[in-house]
Amino acid sequence: MNRGQLEKESGDWVKDGIITTAQRNRILSRYEKKSGHPVLLTFAALFIGLGFLTFIASNWSALPDMVKMSVLLFFLVAFYGVGAWVYQSRSKAVGLSLLLIALCVFGSGIFLTGQMYNFTSFSAFPFLVWSLAAFGLLIVFQESIVFIAALIIITAGQIYSGSMYQDFYIPLGVLFLAGMGWVLYRKGNRLLTALFAVSYAIQSLVFIFSYNWSYYWLILLFLLLYIVSHLPYGQVHLRTFGSIAVLSIFTVNVFQVFLLGFESEDVEYSNLFFLGWSILFIYAVIQSAMESTKFNWIDLLLFIPVFRIGAGDLLSLLLLFAYSLGWLLAGYRKERSDWVAKGTAALLITTFVAYFQLAWAFMDRSIFFFTGGLILFVLSYFLERKRRQVKGGETE
Amino acid sequence: MKRGLFYLVVALQALFLVTMSVSYYAMDHWGEKIKLETEPVDPRDPFYGDYVTLQYEIESFSEDQWRAEQIPNRGDIVYLIVEEDGEGTFELVEASPHSSEPSEGQVELKAKYEWHNRTEQIHQVSIGLDRYFIEENTGEDFEQTEQHVVEVIQAPWGQRKITSIE
Structure with missing residues (x-):
């Protein structure tokens, strides 16, 4: 918050009797007026730096290799040095952006050097080095934006590894789980947790497909994520894992509705999967039974593997409906509007999926969309009315 | 901080x-210098332009040069033993899933397994040096649809580079 905003806001606070004038002055004194020069100067430096950078980029191929190396090293050290100095003594935001530019210089340095010297790699090793640099910065500065940068580099590296080498690069995975996971556990917040979980889901996909495992192993990986989010001794912010895990497994179930069910596509299953799944699932059930909220078992419905039995499409659909209705009913009973909202969204999507699956084949297209729209409209009307009742009940 | x-x-x-x-x-x-012959490549690479795509003769070999029972999975590491033929270029002696000490005059190259062609009974691997970057406006002009001889240096620590293309 800047001083101008604070002056305006705090005037109202004094008026409303939240704080006294003396307190207001003390708060304001913490936000000393800063002169605009450092920021302007930093931007001037930034522009000159960028000017150099573009000039060199456009003449890159004409430079001898040694000059290229020196230029890279110079910019690397210069951006890190200036970034750290600005971060400490001027502005954290500008300093961080300079540090991130330095990190990008290092990343492009790896690839440019590789290209310059015809390096060949058999794996996503360059990305590992780059993410280690990002991780080092994260340890030094402990800022969210650096965490996000490291997360992006790791995820991109894993996708690169999967698409270029059909391989899940284990060192990157270890850095992700052990390194980033540890930082997240100690210092994370909800946003970082959500992003971490999204990266986990993406990497799970790379993992499964690069080892040619069947998609159903995803159920196990997502279940694991879900269990971690509900560990009784976990940090509160890790709860966000659960939402992403449920979202992911929900998507898997939607896919199952469309892809399973034909006799020719009966999925071969592995006993190892069922062993692992049984252990995790039983643990998850016990865990949810011991929680103070008695309704978390509804989430677990989605993790039931239905591909083994015939008619997997229908059963997946049933799971989706059971999940949606479960949260709706729980929400009405406990008068929790967030649960109702969750159930409503899930029910609308499920209805749409079911409708698409059942009616697409034998209905005229325009009638299909008209009726579909109508059903959703009626459904959302009733759900919204009910939701308002619950919400109304809450505020009274 | x-x-x-x-x-x-x-x-x-x-x-x-x-x-x-x-x-x-x-x-x-x-490093150790070896010369390898390339095969003509169909230029289908979307980035075709600032580098040539190279495919080496030693990267595809018949089933009887494979020293193991099982066919490896895509992406598995395989080791190629090459030896100089009479004309200065190196040719494949054998390929195996395990590293071994090459005998006199032979060189071992690490490669990644790509695929098995059942009908032609051929294994395809990649030694990774499949791109050679050409700097623009240097007068170097390569037609990747022709055969070339590539000189490669392999360092004792496994690193490799292309030194020249003829």
């Missing part, structure tokens, strides 16, 4: 880039 750690992190990054550069020049001194 931990100042010492910060210096370390920055120094390691600079060191990494410098090592990449130095090891490249060090290869000339310690």
